[in-house]
Amino acid sequence: MTAGVILAGLGLAAVGFAGRYALRQLPNVTKTVNEAMKNLPKFDMENMANSKYYKGGFDPKMNRREAALILGISPSASKQKVKDAFKKVMAVNHPDRGGSPYIASKINEAKDFLEKHSH
Template identity: 85%
Template sequence: MSAGLIVTGLGLAAVGFAGRYIVRQMPQVTRTVNEAIKNLPKFDADSVANSKYYKGGFDAKMNRREAALILGISPSANKTKVKDAFKKVMAVNHPDRGGSPYLASKINEAKDFMEKHSN
């Protein structure tokens, strides 16, 4: 029984020393983390405007440019490319798979527009 008390005491002492070491190292860790945060790249409005992604919402009326952006094709794409792109985009954004019904309606609208106005 006394051996168990000695082992318990030594274990508590080890935990105490480890805790003391961690507490003493905290200022250095905090300083390192703060320096790392300062060195992160800055994202401002200019870098977002120059990104490869389309900035803004949907137009009031569907047009060829917007339909092509939604489907991820060129505005002069043929009906086969429109159909293939529609399948890929809708597979990811379908409401039955957790997608938005609004986005699905815009994808359908884009497909219909491009099929109607393509060669």
């Protein structure tokens, strides 16, 4: 019984000393993290605008160009290509898998538009 109390006391003392050491090292860690953050590349909106992603929001009314951009296909794609692209894009963006319901509705709208207006 006495040995258990002594071991518990020694364990608490060890945790206390470890905590004290960690708190004393904290300023050094913070300084190191700040220096590392300075060396990271800057987030540049200009480069983001020139990336492969489309800049801007959705058009007020769906059109062939926007529908093709949403599905990632050519505006003159066949119905089969539209169907295949729809399945691929919807599999990634479906609300049941964590996607946005709004984005899913735009994907559906794009598919419907291209199927209705394709040759």
